[in-house]
Amino acid sequence: MADLDFSAHRQAVHLTDEDIARHKRFVGLEAADLPRIAAVRPIVMERVDELTTMFFDFLRGLDVATPLFRRGDLLDEAKRMKREHLIAMVGGVYDRAYVELQLELGLLYSKVGLDTRVFPGAFYHLMNTVGAIVMANAGDDPQKAFQNFMAVKKIGFLDIGLMIDIMAAEREQTISIQQEAIRELSTPVLQIRDGLLILPIIGTLDSFRAKQLTDSLLRAIRANRAKMVVMDITGVAAVDSRVANHLIQTVAASRLMGATVIVTGLSGDVAQALVSLGVDLGTLNTVGDLQGGLELAERRLGYRIARQADSSLETA
Amino acid sequence: MPVMGDDGITVTIANESDIVTARQMGRALSEQVGFQGSDLTIIATAISEIARNIVTYAQRGEIVLRPVTANSRRGVVVVARDDGPGIPDIARAMQDGYSTGKTLGLGLPGARRLMDEFEIQSEVGVGTIVTMRKWLRR
Numbered sequence: 001m002a003d004l005d006f007s008a009h010r011q012a013v014h015l016t017d018e019d020i021a022r023h024k025r026f027v028g029l030e031a032a033d034l035p036r037i038a039a040v041r042p043i044v045m046e047r048v049d050e051l052t053t054m055f056f057d058f059l060r061g062l063d064v065a066t067p068l069f070r071r072g073d074l075l076d077e078a079k080r081m082k083r084e085h086l087i088a089m090v091g092g093v094y095d096r097a098y099v100e101l102q103l104e105l106g107l108l109y110s111k112v113g114l115d116t117r118v119f120p121g122a123f124y125h126l127m128n129t130v131g132a133i134v135m136a137n138a139g140d141d142p143q144k145a146f147q148n149f150m151a152v153k154k155i156g157f158l159d160i161g162l163m164i165d166i167m168a169a170e171r172e173q174t175i176s177i178q179q180e181a182i183r184e185l186s187t188p189v190l191q192i193r194d195g196l197l198i199l200p201i202i203g204t205l206d207s208f209r210a211k212q213l214t215d216s217l218l219r220a221i222r223a224n225r226a227k228m229v230v231m232d233i234t235g236v237a238a239v240d241s242r243v244a245n246h247l248i249q250t251v252a253a254s255r256l257m258g259a260t261v262i263v264t265g266l267s268g269d270v271a272q273a274l275v276s277l278g279v280d281l282g283t284l285n286t287v288g289d290l291q292g293g294l295e296l297a298e299r300r301l302g303y304r305i306a307r308q309a310d311s312s313l314e315t316a
Numbered sequence: 317m318p319v320m321g322d323d324g325i326t327v328t329i330a331n332e333s334d335i336v337t338a339r340q341m342g343r344a345l346s347e348q349v350g351f352q353g354s355d356l357t358i359i360a361t362a363i364s365e366i367a368r369n370i371v372t373y374a375q376r377g378e379i380v381l382r383p384v385t386a387n388s389r390r391g392v393v394v395v396a397r398d399d400g401p402g403i404p405d406i407a408r409a410m411q412d413g414y415s416t417g418k419t420l421g422l423g424l425p426g427a428r429r430l431m432d433e434f435e436i437q438s439e440v441g442v443g444t445i446v447t448m449r450k451w452l453r454r
């Protein structure tokens with residue numbers, strides 16, 4: 001069984017400048033927000049250690065966050081990065097370097113197996129605290145303080161939007177890596193007798209898989225000196241003219257290698273559709289089911305299969 | 317991902333796995349409309365052929381699947397739309413065995429034979445729209 005740890009194949013997810021600009025538009029971040037954020041900056045900077053501690057105290061209270069607190073070294077690293085992130089949040093520059101910092105933090109969290117879903121909640125509490133501090137320092141202009149805080153809040157939502165993008169990109173990467181793995185696993189060529197191979201095809205036959213299948217079949221024909229191949233397509237979900245063409249070409253190539261291919265498992269519905277389409281299947285040897293195909297192949301190879309009269313199954 | 321709306325199911329076609337999605341959606345919708353057995357395979361195969369043409373020639377496009385009723389007949393309509401290079405010679409493209417893409421050249425003529433109605437509009441540099449219908453036999 002192949003190693004199913006895909007982390008080695010995983011490439012770091014990166015967001016482009018365009019992605020970042022899009023998220024800024026989503027939250028409505030504009031130039032007027034920057035001086036507002038700048039006004040909040042000294043208040044946050046003064047309490048940045050306190051806010052960092054508070055953020056991790058909130059996480060500590062959650063069951064799902066325990067993996068992080070078991071890793072002392074990584075926890076210190078996470079705290080350091082979170083502090084840096086808080087400073088950057090009120091820093092006024094939200095470019096790729098800003099996103100990279102978040103990516104690094106996210107990578108660290110996923111290294112300890114921390115569920116990213118806890119973060120919107122933790123983030124919400126953090127923003128609440130920042131809001132309370134800003135309002136406490138509002139002096140005689142609470143309306144302005146509120147506006148300032150709302151500008152910082154946009155950065156909070158910007159962060160969440162970016163985080164969702166990153167998670168989605170990672171998920172998609174996982175899916176495509178797994179698809180690759182499934183493709184690799186799903187085209188076995190099996191020798192069942194001297195000179196006889198079976199090739200059960202299951203799933204969807206796209207161009208890539210068809211090519212891979214032809215390659216592995218031709219290799220197996222040579223390696224096993226096969227004379228007959230039974231190709232069973234019962235499990236093929238869809239047969240259209242392209243798939244039929246792949247089959248015809250595979251059969252022709254096998255013939256050049258000295259092997260005869262018998263195709264089995266073509267359903268009545270598919271046969272009708274292919275005839276209407278105009279696909280010429282005259283060049284294919286077809287037999288209704290796999291059993292019939294195997295019997296024909298064995299006969300052609302000169303095997304005679306007979307059941308013994310005293311078979312124990314007979315009396316069972 | 318297919319999108320379901322008032323005017324049917326829209327499947328974006330951009331790669332081979334989208335062909336499978338369009339095909340499955342078409343099959344499911346036809347079953348709801350009342351088609352059975354080999355008709356389901358026939359409709360799905362026709363969808364497969366035109367979806368494949370989109371991937372091969374236009375790279376991107378969409379397929380819209382809708383139930384239809386006309387003159388008390390029920391059926392399905394499949395519209396395939398792309399803004400690809402277009403087909404310079406439609407009459408030739410509708411001939412069996414004509415292909416510019418190293419295939420069997422059965423996609424368009426085959427799909428026409430599989431369905432009851434088939435219309436194609438294409439303009440070079442603008443794109444191609446294929447509309448096909450299959451009616452339930454009464």
